[in-house]
Amino acid sequence: MADVPLLAVEDLVVEYMTPSGPVRAVDAVSFVLARGEVLGLVGESGSGKSTVAQALARILGPPAMITAGRVLFEGSDVLAMHEDDLRRFRWRKMSFVLQSAMNALCPVLTIGEQIIDVLVTHERTSARAARERAAHLLELVGIDPARLTSHPHELSGGMRQRVGIALALALDPPLVIMDEPTTALDVVVQHEVLSKIAELKEKLGLSVLFITHDMSIVSQFATRIGVLYAGRLVEMAPTRELFRAPRHPYTKGLLGSFVSLHGPRRRLAGIPGSPPDLRRLPAGCAFRARCAEATARCATEAPVLRGIGEDHSTACHLVSP
Numbered sequence: 357m358a359d360v361p362l363l364a365v366e367d368l369v370v371e372y373m374t375p376s377g378p379v380r381a382v383d384a385v386s387f388v389l390a391r392g393e394v395l396g397l398v399g400e401s402g403s404g405k406s407t408v409a410q411a412l413a414r415i416l417g418p419p420a421m422i423t424a425g426r427v428l429f430e431g432s433d434v435l436a437m438h439e440d441d442l443r444r445f446r447w448r449k450m451s452f453v454l455q456s457a458m459n460a461l462c463p464v465l466t467i468g469e470q471i472i473d474v475l476v477t478h479e480r481t482s483a484r485a486a487r488e489r490a491a492h493l494l495e496l497v498g499i500d501p502a503r504l505t506s507h508p509h510e511l512s513g514g515m516r517q518r519v520g521i522a523l524a525l526a527l528d529p530p531l532v533i534m535d536e537p538t539t540a541l542d543v544v545v546q547h548e549v550l551s552k553i554a555e556l557k558e559k560l561g562l563s564v565l566f567i568t569h570d571m572s573i574v575s576q577f578a579t580r581i582g583v584l585y586a587g588r589l590v591e592m593a594p595t596r597e598l599f600r601a602p603r604h605p606y607t608k609g610l611l612g613s614f615v616s617l618h619g620p621r622r623r624l625a626g627i628p629g630s631p632p633d634l635r636r637l638p639a640g641c642a643f644r645a646r647c648a649e650a651t652a653r654c655a656t657e658a659p660v661l662r663g664i665g666e667d668h669s670t671a672c673h674l675v676s677p
């Protein structure tokens with residue numbers, strides 16, 4: 357098993373079947389996530405981050421359809437799994453932390469009841485063992501186990517988000533997908549939750565797919581970063597390398613609008629324009645209209661992701677290997 361990656365995504369295509377025709381929200385996305393790695397997936401709103409995440413666990417409902425590609429978890433194709441296997445796979449192998457734990461938690465049940473319910477349903481543990489494990493899980497995320505009897509509304513936003521993380525860790529899955537887990541929190545609480553995630557990653561050897569639109573957050577603990585634009589991966593590199601030498605004009609723009617706490621002060625550049633309408637994607641490169649360096653070739657030929665250095669790839673005609 358050692359040389360089989362934890363997760364391998366191959367040429368994944370997801371389309372939303374709308375009355376005006378299919379909208380390709382994820383277009384031939386491929387990446388690998390190794391054990392113990394935190395892979396950050398970044399991009400502006402609408403770039404397809406959440407669609408990728410939900411496709412991996414097959415929790416996308418209509419009008420979305422996975423129309424091509426493979427998702428291999430420890431070598432097994434998730435897209436070919438039967439419903440029963442899929443139920444066992446979710447929570448146990450791959451779990452989710454969403455932007456707002458309020459959406460994942462039931463308002464009328466206590467925190468304890470909700471964690472115990474997951475444990476008893478999936479592991480058939482005794483009620484007593486489940487209670488002990490629930491208390492341990494709360495401790496793990498820095499919450500007093502006395503809170504097991506609290507309802508979600510009795511907790512602060514940061515605590516609820518940490519309960520969401522405890523729930524995701526309930527069955528000890530090797531991979532946790534975190535979709536904007538701190539976006540709904542204020543900056544101080546955001547920091548507290550991020551520190552907890554970083555600590556858990558070290559302590560449990562977790563692998564994380566971390567989805568965010570915020571470069572400063574992803575820079576803190578992602579091992580590698582993939583940049584999505586209009587449903588396509590346009591650049592992928594180890595975090596340090598991406599920040600040191602971004603190659604795609606879109607990544608450069610994203611980093612230009614990122615304020616580093618440690619680096620020198622600089623003017624915020626931002627990226628002029630807005631992402632294209634996926635229903636009417638232009639020919640050639642989807643970023644062309646916003647790219648100051650675009651050439652005639654960019655108008656006719658869509659660039660494909662290719663290696664330009666060690667573990668660094670980009671999809672841009674202007675970049676030579």
Ligand SMILES: Nc1ncnc2c1ncn2[C@@H]1O[C@H](COP(=O)(O)OP(=O)(O)OP(=O)(O)O)[C@@H](O)[C@H]1O
Nearest residue numbers: 372374379381400401402403404405406407408634
């Ligand atoms: N129900 C839907 N019907 C049609 N198109 C949709 C639907 N949901 C999403 N899309 C399309 O899929 C694209 C990707 O959406 P997705 O939510 O995955 O992006 P995202 O990067 O996660 O954005 P955000 O950060 O705003 O959540 C959107 O640009 C939109 O055009």
